[in-house]
Amino acid sequence: MIGSIIGTGVFALPSALAPYGPISLVAFVAVTLGALALAVTFGALSRRVPASGGPYVYARAAFGEFAGFLNAWSYWITAWAGNAAIVVAWVGYVEVFVNTGHKTGISVLIALVGLWIPAAVNLTGARNTGAFQVITTVLKFVPLVFMATVGLLFIDPDNFGPFKASHQSALGAISAAAAIALFSYLGLEAASVVASRVREPGRNVPRATVYGTLVCAVIYILGTLAVLGTVSHTELGASTAPFTDAANNILGGTWAGDAVAVAAIVSGIGALNGWTMLCAEMPYAAARDGLFPAAFARLRGESGVPVFGIVASTVLASLITVFSYTRFEDVFTKIVLLSVLTAVIPYLFSAAAQLYWLLVRGREGLSRRRLARDVTVSALAMAFSYWSIQGSGYQTVYYGLFVLLLGLPVYVWLKRDRGEYGELAAPQPEAGEVRAPETPPAPHTSGRRRPHRPGAFRKNTLRHRD
Known part of the structure; x- marks a missing residue:
């Protein structure tokens, strides 16, 4: 959980929030409360439906196949687009040591290497993927804990700059900063997505989801506060490695910043x-149900590696990374907002599914106090999701809606491939309308009599009875 939530987003976040000023910390606190509400909601949902797929299986179980498909499609976009955002921030720390001139071609090459190394690890199996995750999680904690503790002692209030640095209203600045800050918490549903690969999922998935989010929240808020207070506002806005700059300012020289950069790279x-792994797990769960192309459900080897899902998602992340580097100046923020929007849609459906089960189907066996508590938490998670969509901005909502609706032709193709065309109901006559009797079907006139099949009458009779 912690390994999926804490990536390079938090290491680049202070620079992305700098244009809003310290008011972004207010947004960070609000996002943290919303993230905790979502974490509790996902924990409860994982006990109801202890199967892999997370938001996909919850939406499908509550609202049917089409809702399940939309969630799987949206979350899959989040996963590979989020990888593109992570690798862009990762490149910023790699370039502390190489390509210090930030030449675009070399930056793109570094980003592609960063995307395909994890893909190669995943292709070796889930056990190696898990071991790699544990090692990198331990190493990444060192600089974050340092900034969240020791860094607080070196805060200079003059570095914060104006409390609200943007020209937006206070509420507008908080909403915009919150949409960016939410990227740091993407992955809080990770344990529920891979629930079938977890021992005792009914017990371990909820605990990992809630406690992992709490740990990340404390480190995030204190670490971001320390960076905002140890790097000047002007310098922070132009920084590609803000934690490195903060460490250098605290300890002097460059060795501390280099150590932080290494930790950020790891x-x-x-x-x-x-x-x-999540890029492959979500479509794998949907493909088993016939709601994603069948290639995503094919596994290779004894450990069951979803090769097509890993490769296809990494290829798409590579393409959007190259496109972003050549089209956008603020690459990180643009991709972050898109991946946040496509993640919030499954979050919204998940909160709605929990409310549906609580209010419509699950009231039996719950005390009034617990029912009121669970409904309140789910409603907060749902409201938070709506707020995050609003804060993403018009352009992001436009691009997000476009890529979401691109899934409709895929859904039509999948239904056709399964031979599920649906039946149109015959229109009912309006009051007073007299409708001519239907013409009976024409008799068989092919010139050949249909052969009689022994037992056909009995088979058809049994089918009708069933």
Whole structure:
């Protein structure tokens, strides 16, 4: 959980929030409360439906196949687009040591290497993926804990700059900053997505989801506060490695910043490793149900590696990374907002599914107090999801809706492939309308009599009875 949530997003986040000023910390606290509400909701949902797929299986169980498909499609976009955002921030820390001039071609090459190393690890199996994740999670914690503790002692209030640095209203600045800050918590549903690969999922998935989110929340808020207070506002806005700059300002020289950069590089690879697994797990769960192309459900080897899902998602992440580097100046923020939007849609459906089960189907056996508590938490998670969509901005919502609706032709193709065309109901006559009797079907006139099949009458009779 922690390995998937903490990637390079938090290491690049202070620079992305700098244009809003310290008011972004207010947004961070609000996002943390919303993330905790979502974590509790996912924990409860994982006990109801202890199967892999997370938001996909919850939406499908509550609202049917089409809702399940939309969630799987949206979350899959989040996974590979989020990998593109992670690798862009990762490149910023790699370039502390190489390509210090930030030449675009070399930056793209470094990003592609960063995407395909975790893909190669995932192709070796889930056991190696898990071991790699544990090692990188331990290493990434060191600089974050340092900034969240020791860094607080070196805060200079003059570095914060104006409380609200943007020209937006206070509420507008908080909403915009919150949409960016939410990227740091993407992955809080990771344990539920791979529930079938977890021992005792009914017990371990909820605990990992809630406690992992709490640990990340404490480190995030204190670490971001320390960076905002140890790097000047002007310098922070132009920084590609804000934690490195903060460490250099605290301890002097460059050795501390270099150590932080190494930890951030390890952290990024670890997060990409975890998210590459999620890129394959979500479509795998949907493909088993016939709601994603069948290629995603094919497994290779004894450990069952979903090769097509890993490769296809990494290829798409590579393409959007190259496109973003050549089209956008603020690459990280643009991809972050898109991946946040496509993640919030499954979050919204998941909160709605929990409310549906609580209010419509699951009231039996719950005390009024617990029912009121669970409904309140789910409603907060749902409201938070709506707020996050609003804060993403019009352009992001436009691009997000476009890529979401691209899934409709895929859904039509899948239904056709399964031979499920649906039946149109015959229109009912309006009051007073007299409708001519239907013409009986024409008799068989092919010139050949249909052969009689022994037992056909009995078979058809039994089928009708069934």
